[in-house]
Amino acid sequence: MSESQTTVRLLPWSTPDGNPCFLAGDGSGYVSRVADSIETMQLDVADDLLGHADDMLADSKVTARELRFLAAELTAALRDTRRVAVSRGARLASSVPGPEGHGNDARAGE
Template structure:
């Protein structure tokens, strides 16, 4: 349990609950779930990088089937949703630290 000097932050997690609603974690950012969330965020960002490369290659070839474009759009949409969630989570944590922490 945090003592009076420990700052507690609320963090948007990089996954949703079974009903599709956002999941949050309250804590100091050093626990097991926080570390797991950090790893998943990094995997999501890495996956987005790979998907961007794949999309560039597919589009540069200019010889794709409609099914390929549809699958690419589906994958890009899912990845964009993940990256947006990571950005919102990280932005929220930066805001919680206050302006002095953001500028350093």
């Protein structure tokens, strides 16, 4: 990515109204580093939940209430993981040279 290239990044958090947040820049600033850290934490939580789900599903004594709670947590983790994938995919697509040697204008979430 050249110094003058600005990309739009879907951030791993939303506005208080639930709308997506975007960051325009070259990806090297403070907010980008915070977003990277949060994405890493979100993926780690998803990984931990998968291990927990494996254990719970193998336990015949787990209650329906516990499984509903697990399902809610897995849903939230899957939503976060999907958001990370969309954000990273859009940034990857925008960094791949197109036919004229320029990055694509892929936007996150589209």
